[in-house]
Amino acid sequence: MKKILLCILLLAVSAGARTMWVRVYYDTEEARVQLLANDFDLLTGSAQNRYFEYFLDEKTAYDVQAQGYIVNILHPDITTFLNETYGNLRMNFGEYYTYDEMVQEIETISALYPALTHLTSIGQTWQGRDIWAVKVSDNAGMTEAEPRVLISGAHHAREPIGCSIAIDNMYWLLDNYGANDTATAIVNNSETWFVPVVNPDGYVFNETYDDPWGWRKNCRDNNNSGQMEPEFDGVDPNRNYGYMWGYNNVGSSPDPTHGAYRGPEAFSEPETQAMRELCDSAEFIYAVNYHAYGNILIVPWGYIDSWVPSPDSEEYYAMAESMTTYIGVPNNYVFGTGMGTLGYETNGTSDDWMYGEQVEKPKCFAFSPEVGSSFWQAATDTNIIVNQCNDARPMNIFLEYRAALLGIEETEAVSISNLSVWPNPVHDRAILRFDLDWHVRLAVHLYDITGRLIYARTAEYGPGIHELYLDTRRLSSGVYVLRISQGEQTILKEKVVIIRG
Numbered sequence: 001m002k003k004i005l006l007c008i009l010l011l012a013v014s015a016g017a018r019t020m021w022v023r024v025y026y027d028t029e030e031a032r033v034q035l036l037a038n039d040f041d042l043l044t045g046s047a048q049n050r051y052f053e054y055f056l057d058e059k060t061a062y063d064v065q066a067q068g069y070i071v072n073i074l075h076p077d078i079t080t081f082l083n084e085t086y087g088n089l090r091m092n093f094g095e096y097y098t099y100d101e102m103v104q105e106i107e108t109i110s111a112l113y114p115a116l117t118h119l120t121s122i123g124q125t126w127q128g129r130d131i132w133a134v135k136v137s138d139n140a141g142m143t144e145a146e147p148r149v150l151i152s153g154a155h156h157a158r159e160p161i162g163c164s165i166a167i168d169n170m171y172w173l174l175d176n177y178g179a180n181d182t183a184t185a186i187v188n189n190s191e192t193w194f195v196p197v198v199n200p201d202g203y204v205f206n207e208t209y210d211d212p213w214g215w216r217k218n219c220r221d222n223n224n225s226g227q228m229e230p231e232f233d234g235v236d237p238n239r240n241y242g243y244m245w246g247y248n249n250v251g252s253s254p255d256p257t258h259g260a261y262r263g264p265e266a267f268s269e270p271e272t273q274a275m276r277e278l279c280d281s282a283e284f285i286y287a288v289n290y291h292a293y294g295n296i297l298i299v300p301w302g303y304i305d306s307w308v309p310s311p312d313s314e315e316y317y318a319m320a321e322s323m324t325t326y327i328g329v330p331n332n333y334v335f336g337t338g339m340g341t342l343g344y345e346t347n348g349t350s351d352d353w354m355y356g357e358q359v360e361k362p363k364c365f366a367f368s369p370e371v372g373s374s375f376w377q378a379a380t381d382t383n384i385i386v387n388q389c390n391d392a393r394p395m396n397i398f399l400e401y402r403a404a405l406l407g408i409e410e411t412e413a414v415s416i417s418n419l420s421v422w423p424n425p426v427h428d429r430a431i432l433r434f435d436l437d438w439h440v441r442l443a444v445h446l447y448d449i450t451g452r453l454i455y456a457r458t459a460e461y462g463p464g465i466h467e468l469y470l471d472t473r474r475l476s477s478g479v480y481v482l483r484i485s486q487g488e489q490t491i492l493k494e495k496v497v498i499i500r501g
């Protein structure tokens with residue numbers, strides 16, 4: 001009750017046509033649906049805590065409150081708030097990459113690591129800008145038969161953190177190549193493709209668009225006026241993909257002036273066409289498409305107006321749990337479907353198409369993290385960008401390393417036989433048993449699920465039966481990967497489950 005009174009008071013004292021940043025709470029399913037029927041541009045939401053966030057003008061905020069909703073004002077005047085917080089830094093991107101800076105950075109990266117990177121334009125926008133992609137792999141100039149992973153940012157123009165995360169991940173792989181086993185395995189045995197800015201026109205428009213919160217869509221000229229007019233133009237690239245496109249008018253909008261306008265038809269936009277072509281040719285097995293905000297990890301389905309998970313939900317949820325909970329320093333993102341996390345459905349999204357479309361390309365497990373707690377949160381503070389990259393990087397590495405493990409060729413050993421690991425699951429110790437008919441130098445490596453090396457031993461063994469004991473008492477429960485290799489050859493690669501307690 002106190003909270004409601006406070007809100008009413010705040011509403012009463014604020015005068016003039018201000019735009020407020022509000023959080024609107026619903027208490028029933030009916031109230032949720034009714035609130036969505038208002039068709040306001042959504043900023044984010046929380047299914048757990050039952051709210052949506054919007055920018056509403058003062059009168060609309062009153063109206064919503066009069067409908068019986070609890071309206072919590074995060075700030076009574078978003079323009080003042082953002083100007084005070086960022087000054088003009090929002091428009092010059094502060095510590096985020098501008099499009100030009102991004103291009104410079106990936107050119108620098110390719111110059112630093114010419115053998116491990118391949119820079120390519122995957123298409124051009126309405127305004128003629130290149131949509132750049134960087135492939136990171138050994139023999140990057142060649143197309144090898146290796147599993148591929150996609151990392152993308154900035155489908156939505158006002159969400160620049162995805163660009164920072166993509167570049168951070170590139171540097172991590174390349175700087176650590178040859179020095180860190182995980183990075184080396186990823187680069188050698190898989191291809192990681194980065195598209196730091198999927199939507200360059202919208203992204204660049206934010207440099208001159210004098211709106212405190214920035215532009216979201218691309219720059220399609222919806223009304224054919226020959227110029228970019230934010231009140232009329234733009235398509236939401238993340239509502240324009242061709243799987244269940246336009247499924248309903250809640251998960252996307254048929255209205256060109258709406259922030260979630262889905263476009264005149266599926267794949268009508270050069271940005272989604274370029275992504276489609278890339279996905280069709282690269283046949284990614286995993287993808288992470290970065291967004292802001294909410295500290296959430298979203299998995300399909302997005303389009304269904306329920307909490308219906310996908311046919312692969314068990315595997316999806318296990319991966320999402322590992323990505324958010326069990327790797328590196330956990331980021332503890334809430335994970336689930338769009339409905340299960342944000343509380344609203346979305347149709348025509350990248351993830352539903354990348355996962356759901358299985359005719360023109362294989363199934364791809366696609367994820368959409370919503371990073372941070374606002375769009376331009378880090379404009380004045382590099383540390384926030386660093387922290388958010390630290391939150392995101394292990395999720396990428398988890399998938400990249402999974403892909404790399406699939407890419408490691410398993411080869412038959414010539415002089416080793418009867419190789420076994422027992423027991424599995426392991427409690428206190430595992431026994432590794434094998435027979436040799438000659439002297440062999442073997443390396444035993446145990447990795448955790450993030451690819452971090454936990455244990456390594458290289459030794460030479462003579463003819464006969466051998467038993468090695470692997471003490472697991474100091475390891476926590478989870479899935480590990482045991483790899484035994486002879487020189488460059490992997491002889492055994494096996495998942496070992498450790499159960500403690």
Ligand SMILES: [Zn+2]
Nearest residue numbers: 156159291292
């Ligand atoms: Zn987004």
